[in-house]
Amino acid sequence: MQIDFHHAVTYVTARAAGFEHTDAQTIAYCAQYVDDAVQTGTVTFQNKAMYERVCSAHKMADYRNMEALANHRVWLPFHFLPGNEGKQAGENPGQQFVKKIICTKDSPVARDMLKACINDRDKPFSLHRLGITLHVYADTWAHRDFAGVNNDINDIRNLRDESDTGLDSQGMLARFFGNLFDKTASKLVGNVLPLGHGAALCFPDLPYLEWSYEDRNGVIKKRDNTSDFIEAADALCRAMQRYRAGDDNAVVTGLDNNYKEKIKGLFKEFTDDEGEDRHFRWVKAIRDGELPFGPEMLEYHPKGKKSWKHLALGTTKDVSAYPWDKSFLNSDWKRFHDALLDHRFTLLHDILPKYGICAA
DSSP states (O other): OOHIIIIIIHHHHHHHTTOOHHHHHHHHHHHHHTTTOOOOEEEEBTTSOEEEEOOSOOOTTOGGGGOHHHIIIIIHHHTSOBOGGGOOTTSOTTSOHHHHTSBOTTOHHHHHHHHHHHHTTTSTTHHHHHHHHHHHHHHHHHTTTOOSSSSGGGOEEEEEESSOOOOOHHHHHHHHHHHHOOHHHHHHHHHHSOSTTGGGTTGGGOTTOEEEEEETTSOEEEEEHHHHHHHHHHHHHHHHHHHHHTOTTOOOOOSOHHHHHHHHHHHHHOOOSSHHHHHHHHHHHHHTTOSTTOOOOOOOOSSSTTSHHHHHHSOSSOOSOBOOOGGGGGOHHHHHHHHHHHHHHHIIIIIHHHTTOOOO
16 A cells, blocks of 8 residues: 555544544554655764664665565564464464465454554554554555565466556556566566565555456456455554554444545545555545545655654754754654554564464
8 A cells, every 4th residue: 555545544544433633643644654764773862862763664676675584574564464364373383484474454463463552552652553553454455465575475477457547657567567477577576576566566556446466376366456445444443443442342333434435436536656646636635625524734744844753853864963852752753663663572572473473
């Protein structure tokens, strides 16, 4: 999924779940910032204080994408949540590791991740962790059947656009591969884009697309992204309603029909190739009051003077030592990175081992 879903749709579902604008905006910012937090390392202050941050994404051209350890610490916990083949903990103890880590939508692992987030809602960074968790949860729909490692489990062929959307260069490239996408071509693209659905190009991320492919076992897989993304949006709303109730087993309603139909309509209407362009149209629709909660000014600034990093550190530049301000301790930027660490540790060291999965 791209910024249109992770930021705008997450915001809309947060409002549908009962959050007011400020908290919904925090949740949505964090859900998208997972894709934009590509820097790691120690932040040093002039008074000798220090803070260690971690990244939750790499650029596709980043050499770290070739490192298994980086894949375990970034792509598995934040983008391609291991699904354990949809089975409960202990149900497939002898299965191969790479099969256990294939992403599965709304898996028991994903539900345990949501439960851990809800049970930690008293922490100062709990809303930030909720946004991070929702990013990972939503991606289990888009990224299902792929794994966040460089492995031929991700090889596909016969990639086809089934919806005749009239995509531009990306679409023409995909249609070309749709006719010539044999195992060798798939492996070539997979080697350039080695992780997850790299060989599927942007197809899993486009909310309006119907598409198909043949997996490495020769099985034809068909996807209707609009239906999948509506289902994911409803699941996000239910998760946030349970978070607000403080009970991971609470009986909740999810999105009502008014929200569902509006979101579905915008998924079908906004057919731009680029996620940024679709995001712009979502933000405008929100600003113009097209959603049930009325007009709101939704903003997202990952860089520049309005970014959380600039507000926390006084600059977005990397410097040897930043001036210290006690407000840093309560800044959204620090709380986001606190939440990243908490999410990653809980997932890698608490939840996944219950399923027999050892990931870094």
